[in-house]
Amino acid sequence: MDDRDGRDDYILEMRGINKEFPGVKALQDVTLNVRRGEVHAICGENGAGKSTLMKVLSGVHPAGSYTGDIVFEGQVCHFHTIKDSEKQGIVIIHQELALSPYLSIAENIFLGNERAKAGVVDWRKTTEEAQELLRRVGLDEDPARRIVDIGVGKQQLVEIAKALSKKVKLLILDEPTAALNDDDSENLLQLIRQLRDQGITCIMISHKLGEIEEIADTTTVIRDGQTIESLDMHGTEPVSQERIIRGMVGRSLESRFPEHTATIGDEVLRIEDWTVYHPIDTGRQVVKGASLDIHRGEIVGLAGLMGAGRTELAMSLFGGTYGTRISGRVYKDGQEISTRTVQEAMSHGIAYATEDRKRFGLNLIQTVKENITSAGLGQLAKLGVIETDAETGIAEDYRQSLDIKTPSIEVAASKLSGGNQQKVVLAKWIYTDPDVLILDEPTRGIDVGAKYEIYVIMNRLADAGKGVLMISSELPELLGVCDRIFTLSEGRITGCLARAEATPEALMTLMTLETIKKDDLK
Amino acid sequence: MNQLKDLVGKNLRQYGIMLALVVIVITFAAITGGKLVQPNNVAALIGQNAYVLILALGMLLVIIAGHIDLSVGSGVALIGAIIGYQMSVWQVPWGWAVLTGLGVGLLIGAWQGFWVAFVKIPAFVVTLAGMLLFRGLDQVIAARTMASLPQGFVNISNGFLPRFFGALKNPFAGWLIPSGSVFARNLDGVTMAIGLFAVLGLGFQAWRNRSSQKEHGIPVPPLSLAIVRWVLLSIAILAVTFVLSMNTPGATPILRGTPILLILLGILILVYSFVTSRTVFGRHVYAVGGNRNAALLSGVNTRLTDFMIFVNMGFLTAVAAIVTTSRAGNASAQAGTGYELDAIASCFIGGTAVTGGIGRVSGAMIGALIMGVLNMGLSIARVNANWQMAIKGLVLLIAVTLDLVSKRRSKVA
Numbered sequence: 016m017d018d019r020d021g022r023d024d025y026i027l028e029m030r031g032i033n034k035e036f037p038g039v040k041a042l043q044d045v046t047l048n049v050r051r052g053e054v055h056a057i058c059g060e061n062g063a064g065k066s067t068l069m070k071v072l073s074g075v076h077p078a079g080s081y082t083g084d085i086v087f088e089g090q091v092c093h094f095h096t097i098k099d100s101e102k103q104g105i106v107i108i109h110q111e112l113a114l115s116p117y118l119s120i121a122e123n124i125f126l127g128n129e130r131a132k133a134g135v136v137d138w139r140k141t142t143e144e145a146q147e148l149l150r151r152v153g154l155d156e157d158p159a160r161r162i163v164d165i166g167v168g169k170q171q172l173v174e175i176a177k178a179l180s181k182k183v184k185l186l187i188l189d190e191p192t193a194a195l196n197d198d199d200s201e202n203l204l205q206l207i208r209q210l211r212d213q214g215i216t217c218i219m220i221s222h223k224l225g226e227i228e229e230i231a232d233t234t235t236v237i238r239d240g241q242t243i244e245s246l247d248m249h250g251t252e253p254v255s256q257e258r259i260i261r262g263m264v265g266r267s268l269e270s271r272f273p274e275h276t277a278t279i280g281d282e283v284l285r286i287e288d289w290t291v292y293h294p295i296d297t298g299r300q301v302v303k304g305a306s307l308d309i310h311r312g313e314i315v316g317l318a319g320l321m322g323a324g325r326t327e328l329a330m331s332l333f334g335g336t337y338g339t340r341i342s343g344r345v346y347k348d349g350q351e352i353s354t355r356t357v358q359e360a361m362s363h364g365i366a367y368a369t370e371d372r373k374r375f376g377l378n379l380i381q382t383v384k385e386n387i388t389s390a391g392l393g394q395l396a397k398l399g400v401i402e403t404d405a406e407t408g409i410a411e412d413y414r415q416s417l418d419i420k421t422p423s424i425e426v427a428a429s430k431l432s433g434g435n436q437q438k439v440v441l442a443k444w445i446y447t448d449p450d451v452l453i454l455d456e457p458t459r460g461i462d463v464g465a466k467y468e469i470y471v472i473m474n475r476l477a478d479a480g481k482g483v484l485m486i487s488s489e490l491p492e493l494l495g496v497c498d499r500i501f502t503l504s505e506g507r508i509t510g511c512l513a514r515a516e517a518t519p520e521a522l523m524t525l526m527t528l529e530t531i532k533k534d535d536l537k
Numbered sequence: 538m539n540q541l542k543d544l545v546g547k548n549l550r551q552y553g554i555m556l557a558l559v560v561i562v563i564t565f566a567a568i569t570g571g572k573l574v575q576p577n578n579v580a581a582l583i584g585q586n587a588y589v590l591i592l593a594l595g596m597l598l599v600i601i602a603g604h605i606d607l608s609v610g611s612g613v614a615l616i617g618a619i620i621g622y623q624m625s626v627w628q629v630p631w632g633w634a635v636l637t638g639l640g641v642g643l644l645i646g647a648w649q650g651f652w653v654a655f656v657k658i659p660a661f662v663v664t665l666a667g668m669l670l671f672r673g674l675d676q677v678i679a680a681r682t683m684a685s686l687p688q689g690f691v692n693i694s695n696g697f698l699p700r701f702f703g704a705l706k707n708p709f710a711g712w713l714i715p716s717g718s719v720f721a722r723n724l725d726g727v728t729m730a731i732g733l734f735a736v737l738g739l740g741f742q743a744w745r746n747r748s749s750q751k752e753h754g755i756p757v758p759p760l761s762l763a764i765v766r767w768v769l770l771s772i773a774i775l776a777v778t779f780v781l782s783m784n785t786p787g788a789t790p791i792l793r794g795t796p797i798l799l800i801l802l803g804i805l806i807l808v809y810s811f812v813t814s815r816t817v818f819g820r821h822v823y824a825v826g827g828n829r830n831a832a833l834l835s836g837v838n839t840r841l842t843d844f845m846i847f848v849n850m851g852f853l854t855a856v857a858a859i860v861t862t863s864r865a866g867n868a869s870a871q872a873g874t875g876y877e878l879d880a881i882a883s884c885f886i887g888g889t890a891v892t893g894g895i896g897r898v899s900g901a902m903i904g905a906l907i908m909g910v911l912n913m914g915l916s917i918a919r920v921n922a923n924w925q926m927a928i929k930g931l932v933l934l935i936a937v938t939l940d941l942v943s944k945r946r947s948k949v950a
Contacts (some may be wrong), residue, residue, distance in 0.1 A: 378823075380827045389820075390836050401815045
């Protein structure tokens with residue numbers, strides 16, 4: 016090993032890791048070398064093996080269930096449980112946060128690791144140490160607050176504080192910013208930089224290439240369970256996002272967005288003065304007098320930071336499934352309609368595909384077929400009896416036309432990858448033959464190739480004369496796909512830009528409009 | 538390859554529990570020196586456990602939707618008391634009493650459904666309240682046991698189909714059946730005809746499903762497997778009908794044949810298999826149990842579904858009450874005690890998921906039969922009632938453990 020500039024001081028070396036599940040080689044001869052004190056990004060499409068690799072490292076897959084060596088701080092390690100790896104200072108923070116919602120911040124930080132004497136919790140010590148840790152992660156909150164009462168961004172910081180309490184040397188973050196808005200993401204990245212400066216090494220799995228470009232010192236690309244390459248992000252040649260994508264997909268994507276020329280028709284849906292109050296904190300307006308319109312053949316974007324009220328606007332419109340004291344007017348093809356229940360909204364040709372597939376979009380234990388027909392079942396039934404042969408035919412048609420990759424339509428939806436699950440959700444709504452489709456974060460958590468396919472489907476729907484409203488947190492996506500983009504800031508529509516005049520800067524300005532005004536007033 | 542594994546795995550679980558039933562039957566047949574499978578005992582087995590099968594059909598839907606119903610035992614007692622009171626005190630025609638019983642069942646179901654579906658009170662609490670409420674009302678009405686019910690009513694559970702073919706000569710006497718046995722003399726043709734009809738119907742249905750699946754490109758298990766399955770089921774059905782066709786009440790050589798109750802059960806099982814697999818309502822029950830939020834956002838009227846599930850449970854509670862009261866020949870305040878637990882246990886033994894969303898009629902029925910055979914076998918073997926309860930408890934635990942362990946294993950694969 017050449018030792019130029021002493022930079023090859025590896026804190027972690029994973030050598031020749033092989034991991035098999037019955038019938039699947041999840042990891043094949045994977046090598047991962049992480050230098051002490053760096054931020055090391057791991058990229059790959061969904062199912063490439065990133066999470067499996069991290070589970071091997073953290074002891075979720077115990078020693079013996081894989082082959083190969085894990086060398087941490089110069090020692091070969093055999094981790095049998097997460098506790099083993101944590102003892103060595105390796106802490107993993109999963110995408111789905113592992114916090115207990117009704118316990119306080121302090122209790123969560125020391126969960127399983129309580130500050131106690133003879134089994135009795137020392138509350139003073141707990142609070143004091145929690146405060147110190149919160150200060151280190153830059154979270155200004157009372158340690159006695161419950162987790163449910165703070166936002167996702169802050170919860171993420173609590174997770175990191177918890178990791179710090181375990182004297183972490185190597186922090187693993189799995190998609191840490193997936194659920195965060197831009198501000199919180201920026202905060203988190205800043206914190207990761209600070210931790211790096213304090214000597215904590217960090218492995219970060221992320222789909223967001225912009226983030227990786229910004230923060231990573233080294234990027235390892237994994238594809239089909241194999242290490243493809245390790246890129247030095249500070250090398251002589253700058254590593255572009257396109258370069259990383261090429262490694263991830265094994266081919267260069269000419270374009271991340273399909274070409275599309277829209278044929279825009281009459282107005283299909285218009286909402287006016289739409290106001291929604293928070294379901295629990297009923298005095299708080301979440302959507303404030305919003306108005307927007309969608310035409311046939313058009314893909315309209317809805318941009319806004321997390322908490323701006325995008326999903327709240329969509330769900331309140333779709334059968335009042337969010338919020339209370341909903342007011343405003345809805346027009347479909349120029350006629351005023353009511354959408355107070357889901358059935359009513361659907362009868363007027365409105366469909367809403369949720370941002371949270373697993374919680375709201377799919378019944379994971381039912382088959383692909385049953386999920387596809389679940390919203391349009393009425394069309395398949397005579398006197399309440401399902402025409403099962405016809406149902407099979409319909410599901411099979413969608414499997415082919417949307418290229419849903421599944422061994423059969425009789426497989427449980429849980430067995431599909433994220434991108435294919437999303438296609439099942441789309442199929443379900445397309446089958447109801449709606450005039451307006453509201454797609455909430457349709458490409459969240461799915462890989463680059465599948466995203467492209469989703470865009471193609473959206474274009475096809477628009478070409479079929481439907482109106483599409485796409486809610487997204489990714490500005491490049493909105494700019495690449497939409498014909499017009501509305502911006503939402505703190506519950507108010509702050510602007511509408513046509514594709515030609517929309518730039519990331521212009522959108523971001525509108526998305527933060529309200530906030531800026533407030534700051535000016537101070 | 539994976540598909541085949543999936544298919545076999547899914548069926549293995551189903552067969553596993555069938556196998557458990559067969560093993561239990563054979564074990565008890567051996568322990569009781571063949572008494573368990575004697576024609577009169579098989580008929581009694583059906584009569585004694587009809588209530589479990591009926592209640593398990595309703596409970597299956599309740600549990601699939603993610604609820605529970607603790608009140609069905611008390612419901613059976615209350616409805617039994619109401620119909621018993623009408624017939625015994627007011628002397629109303631039994632047909633009218635049966636109709637009002639079904640009406641009260643629907644009302645009870647609507648009452649509980651209202652609280653669960655529209656007021657959003659957890660079903661555990663609503664039906665726990667119902668358990669106390671209905672039992673209390675039952676004890677008010679059935680302050681004393683009401684006996685001497687009309688014969689027509691008693692016949693529902695104790696009567697037999699007319700023997701159109703008369704008493705046929707038993708061709709098996711002398712070799713399968715000892716010629717000295719009271720069962721060796723005659724054989725009821727109607728019962729055998731029903732068995733043959735069921736076997737042919739089953740074969741036709743399986744063939745039809747298979748060809749339609751093939752037509753739509755859905756992978757089907759190998760033909761040999763399908764035939765083996767059909768043959769095994771046919772043997773089981775024919776064995777039961779053959780035994781029943783020789784049914785005579787103990788020492789007196791009067792041939793009886795098919796219990797009316799068996800026909801009623803058969804119809805209910807067919808109807809509920811259809812409801813769960815082929816109707817929009819059935820699909821909605823699974824959707825609500827699997828993921829309530831997703832169902833709501835797919836336009837399923839989740840409240841109406843919940844409401845209807847409990848109305849249906851109330852209806853079947855009434856059917857169980859009619860059958861139980863008819864069998865006992867009287868209505869007493871203590872009727873139905875513990876029935877809810879039998880029904881719930883049957884569903885769980887039959888592979889219904891505790892968390893909802895998964896469960897099949899066939900599984901719940903096999904679960905109910907396992908409970909029934911245990912009851913009957915342990916009684917014939919003269920096991921003390923307290924020990925019977927303890928053994929049933931352990932069987933429930935073991936069955937569900939095996940089911941969950943096998944599911945976990947198949948998930949890893």
